Amino acid sequence: MGIYVIRMPDIGEGIAEVELVAWHVQPGDVVAEDQPIADVMTDKATVEIPAHVPGKVLALGGAVGQVLAVGAELVRLEVEGEGNLKENSASALASQAPAAINSVANAPAAAAPAPAPAAAPAPAPAAPREAPAPAAGGARGAARTAPAAVARSAGERPLASPAVRRAAQERGIDLRYVHGSGPAGRISHEDLDAWAASAGQPAAQGRSQYVERHGEEQIPVIGLRRKIAQKMQEAKRRIPHFSYVEEIDVTELEALRQRLNQLHGATRGKLTLLPFLARAMVLALRDFPQINARYDDDAGVVTRYEAVHLGVATQTDGGLMVPVLRHAESLDLWQSAASIARVAEGARTGKAARDELSGSTITLTSLGALGGIASTPVINHPEVAIVGVNRMVERPMFQGGHVVARQLMNLSSSFDHRVVDGMDAARFIQAMRALLETPALLFVE
Amino acid sequence: MKELSTKLLVIGGGPGGYVAAIRAGQLGIPTVLVEGERLGGTCLTIGCIPSKALIHAAEVFEQARQHATGSPLGIRAGEPTLDLAQTVRWKDGIVQRLTGGVGGLLRKAGVQVLQGWAQIEDGKTVTVRGADGQAAQRVRCEHLLLATGSEPVALPSMPFGGAIWSSTDALSPDVLPRRLVVVGAGYIGLELGIAYRKLGVEVTVVEAAQRVLPSYDEELTQPVLESLKKSGVVLHLGCSVLGWDEQHGVHVRNARADEFALPADRVLVAVGRRPRTTGFGLESLQLDMTGRHVVIDAHCRTSMRGVWAIGDVTGEPMLAHRAMAQGECVAEQIAGHNRRFEPMAIPAVCFTDPEVVVVGKTPAEARAAGLECIDAAFPFAANGRAMTLEATGGFVRVVARKDNHLILGWQAVGRGVAELAAAFGQSIEMGARLEDVAHTIHAHPTLGEAVQEAALRALGQALHI
Numbered sequence: 017m018g019i020y021v022i023r024m025p026d027i028g029e030g031i032a033e034v035e036l037v038a039w040h041v042q043p044g045d046v047v048a049e050d051q052p053i054a055d056v057m058t059d060k061a062t063v064e065i066p067a068h069v070p071g072k073v074l075a076l077g078g079a080v081g082q083v084l085a086v087g088a089e090l091v092r093l094e095v096e097g098e099g100n101l102k103e104n105s106a107s108a109l110a111s112q113a114p115a116a117i118n119s120v121a122n123a124p125a126a127a128a129p130a131p132a133p134a135a136a137p138a139p140a141p142a143a144p145r146e147a148p149a150p151a152a153g154g155a156r157g158a159a160r161t162a163p164a165a166v167a168r169s170a171g172e173r174p175l176a177s178p179a180v181r182r183a184a185q186e187r188g189i190d191l192r193y194v195h196g197s198g199p200a201g202r203i204s205h206e207d208l209d210a211w212a213a214s215a216g217q218p219a220a221q222g223r224s225q226y227v228e229r230h231g232e233e234q235i236p237v238i239g240l241r242r243k244i245a246q247k248m249q250e251a252k253r254r255i256p257h258f259s260y261v262e263e264i265d266v267t268e269l270e271a272l273r274q275r276l277n278q279l280h281g282a283t284r285g286k287l288t289l290l291p292f293l294a295r296a297m298v299l300a301l302r303d304f305p306q307i308n309a310r311y312d313d314d315a316g317v318v319t320r321y322e323a324v325h326l327g328v329a330t331q332t333d334g335g336l337m338v339p340v341l342r343h344a345e346s347l348d349l350w351q352s353a354a355s356i357a358r359v360a361e362g363a364r365t366g367k368a369a370r371d372e373l374s375g376s377t378i379t380l381t382s383l384g385a386l387g388g389i390a391s392t393p394v395i396n397h398p399e400v401a402i403v404g405v406n407r408m409v410e411r412p413m414f415q416g417g418h419v420v421a422r423q424l425m426n427l428s429s430s431f432d433h434r435v436v437d438g439m440d441a442a443r444f445i446q447a448m449r450a451l452l453e454t455p456a457l458l459f460v461e
Numbered sequence: 462m463k464e465l466s467t468k469l470l471v472i473g474g475g476p477g478g479y480v481a482a483i484r485a486g487q488l489g490i491p492t493v494l495v496e497g498e499r500l501g502g503t504c505l506t507i508g509c510i511p512s513k514a515l516i517h518a519a520e521v522f523e524q525a526r527q528h529a530t531g532s533p534l535g536i537r538a539g540e541p542t543l544d545l546a547q548t549v550r551w552k553d554g555i556v557q558r559l560t561g562g563v564g565g566l567l568r569k570a571g572v573q574v575l576q577g578w579a580q581i582e583d584g585k586t587v588t589v590r591g592a593d594g595q596a597a598q599r600v601r602c603e604h605l606l607l608a609t610g611s612e613p614v615a616l617p618s619m620p621f622g623g624a625i626w627s628s629t630d631a632l633s634p635d636v637l638p639r640r641l642v643v644v645g646a647g648y649i650g651l652e653l654g655i656a657y658r659k660l661g662v663e664v665t666v667v668e669a670a671q672r673v674l675p676s677y678d679e680e681l682t683q684p685v686l687e688s689l690k691k692s693g694v695v696l697h698l699g700c701s702v703l704g705w706d707e708q709h710g711v712h713v714r715n716a717r718a719d720e721f722a723l724p725a726d727r728v729l730v731a732v733g734r735r736p737r738t739t740g741f742g743l744e745s746l747q748l749d750m751t752g753r754h755v756v757i758d759a760h761c762r763t764s765m766r767g768v769w770a771i772g773d774v775t776g777e778p779m780l781a782h783r784a785m786a787q788g789e790c791v792a793e794q795i796a797g798h799n800r801r802f803e804p805m806a807i808p809a810v811c812f813t814d815p816e817v818v819v820v821g822k823t824p825a826e827a828r829a830a831g832l833e834c835i836d837a838a839f840p841f842a843a844n845g846r847a848m849t850l851e852a853t854g855g856f857v858r859v860v861a862r863k864d865n866h867l868i869l870g871w872q873a874v875g876r877g878v879a880e881l882a883a884a885f886g887q888s889i890e891m892g893a894r895l896e897d898v899a900h901t902i903h904a905h906p907t908l909g910e911a912v913q914e915a916a917l918r919a920l921g922q923a924l925h926i
Contacts, residue, residue: 236797
């Protein structure tokens with residue numbers, strides 16, 4: 017048996033480091049060749065890293081959320097044969113890894129992390145080190161796992177060693193509520209495990225909604241969420257946004273959409289409103305080149321594009337992503353619909369290629385049926401405009417002195433006021449409005 | 462202006478700041494550290510380390526002088542002389558090695574160090590101006606960590622400069638004054654005052670309170686007081702300082718309102734330190750403050766999201782090891798770990814002669830907290846190792862809860878007791894009871910036996926007294 021170290025491979029495009037966003041294996045698991053072991057995130061895309069040899073996982077190279085350099089130790093496997101790690105070099109290699117290696121009990125001693133505090137948190141609540149066996153219960157076991165009936169008195173600190181306190185912090189357990197079975201009520205690791213195994217809270221005994229609750233949970237902002245946070249913060253910090261909201265009568269458009277779906281839905285695919293909006297944007301942008309642009313404020317240059325690479329804000333399980341519909345100006349309605357579906361699916365499943373997640377020149381965002389009345393979309397930096405779609409509703413309108421029912425929908429758009437004037441923004445949205453309210457114009461060259 | 466973006470920006474390269482930066486770097490957090498002077502901050506450059514070096518040199522010189530006049534150990538030596546410039550060079554060499562070491566550790570952790578002075582623009586933006594006229598650069602960050610430390614407090618009537626020394630000046634003397642007046646009998650004033658006395662300087666200490674080391678309990682400071690008197694340090698307790706002039710020296714008023722002057726070549730003003738919160742734009746953040754220090758919570762968070770503060774700038778206790786622990790705590794939180802800064806006790810050591818160490822609660826503090834407690838002391842006069850070191854003054858004292866014998870605090874005074882701080886701190890952090898310490902075999906002959914004996918005595922089981 018030998019030890020095989022899988023290192024973070026070079027995934028190209030000049031990427032020097034990645035963030036660990038998911039582990040698909042845990043120490044002790046047996047993996048097959050090509051079995052996915054981890055997901056890592058580059059600037060935008062999530063990449064699955066497979067095992068290139070079969071073996072048993074001994075240690076992981078870091079915790080979810082940690083950044084690994086290309087070439088850093090990703091996973092350590094026990095394999096048949098010699099492996100690629102010599103025993104006497106094990107500790108040296110381990111020390112090169114940017115993170116402590118989470119080892120299992122049967123890992124070689126040399127691979128074990130040296131300082132306990134450096135042990136990275138397990139991606140999921142770790143199994144108790146010595147989970148109290150149910151059979152070991154009895155009166156004593158019950159007494160050991162019984163939670164403290166009430167918190168200790170104010171000011172009295174729970175008694176626990178630093179290691180136990182740190183473990184409690186990691187697991188989000190408030191030690192004031194944990195029963196200490198040791199001398200003078202000292203809380204041990206076993207007490208902590210027992211508390212966690214019993215799901216802790218005394219409140220669990222009664223499910224009244226009127227009891228005080230004191231739990232708090234800290235969620236690390238990592239992976240895609242971190243990227244989103246950084247991106248949004250950057251956009252809001254750098255770009256002086258202004259928003260413009262306009263009401264649009266989409267009765268004719270909706271009738272056309274439904275008619276086209278009846279006629280061609282089965283053969284060409286179903287149309288949503290988005291392809292129509294994309295078409296309207298493409299046409300309107302011909303007269304507003306300053307809006308289909310990216311602003312490099314460091315260099316002081318606005319780049320205007322003839323092509324419309326339309327970012328389509330897409331909700332995924334991990335959070336918001338913006339896949340790109342390339343050359344939207346060259347696509348008809350059904351091609352647009354199919355392309356939007358394809359890139360959105362790629363983003364949701366994490367299979368989108370990097371060039372499908374970058375390079376947009378303007379962005380379209382929609383909350384669909386939850387779209388509300390108005391919103392203040394955040395510009396997808398370094399673009400200069402974003403068009404948001406609000407919910408379509410049927411409302412009474414006056415037409416020729418009579419009240420008629422019409423389908424209305426608001427567009428809420430934001431612009432970078434450094435490069436887009438309010439008047440131009442209003443004219444652009446009015447141009448879109450004219451196209452959407454008289455949909456035949458969408459197809460007139 | 463050149464711009465730089467990072468995840469963590471640390472202002473201040475002292476023990477808090479550099480530890481935070483190293484830990485952050487180890488955790489893969491892009492980190493920039495800004496330091497205007499030397500890495501290591503007050504502790505390494507003008508505080509703990511150089512003062513302990515000077516104290517050690519003074520101690521060795523004092524011993525040599527004793528051997529010249531007849532020693533009970535049977536050692537006879539000639540009258541020693543002191544090459545002060547060499548002593549200062551030796552001290553500076555230690556500082557140099559340590560600050561250089563910090564620079565190396567930061568590099569190893571991948572931390573970018575900017576030499577210059579920080580000016581905060583907002584909670585995410587700091588401008589750094591090079592100390593030597595280098596172009597300024599703007600650093601944008603997600604997290605800003607304030608670790609700006611503290612500075613010595615001057616007396617309005619005696620600003621630092623010339624003959625009026627701050628503790629920094631006292632650590633790099635060009636010549637030894639014949640007469641030194643120390644204003645303030647806290648730990649800084651006494652540590653340096655005792656060292657200067659051992660170097661042969663006539664030392665007078667003026668203190669407004671009625672006793673030395675007023676923040677420690679009287680029983681603990683008694684051996685220090687006796688040592689001061691024995692060494693020839695003149696004390697003026699309960700006296701306030703009015704001013705200084707070159708002809709008469711330091712003008713003092715005692716508790717009976719009598720005024721007199723103390724002749725002095727140099728005056729060391731050591732009346733305390735205050736957090737460094739001005740001069741770098743901190744006020745623009747409008748953080749919650751208490752007095753002069755930044756208010757932080759148990760996570761070392763300030764009142765502004767993404768802005769953290771550690772160490773002396775957050776107030777008492779102003780101790781390097783507290784700042785270090787806080788720095789580590791902050792770095793790990795930024796890396797996504799759940800952490801709180803919640804030590805059971807922070808040890809405090811006073812390197813006077815004899816040394817004083819305090820960890821946890823004193824008997825008075827425990828009783829004030831409403832705890833029924835027992836305490837017991839074991840004197841070094843009954844400790845064999847202390848006798849062999851000619852250091853039988855002082856004692857170790859333990860404080861424990863009466864009901865369950867949980868140890869609440871340790872205090873010790875005596876030669877070398879600073880090293881006992883580790884055992885004291887560990888026993889409290891581990892939640893040890895008197896029995897745990899009493900039933901641990903302590904090596905013989907060591908000063909540590911007094912620790913075990915104090916615990917035994919609190920249990921009524923002392924063996925050697």
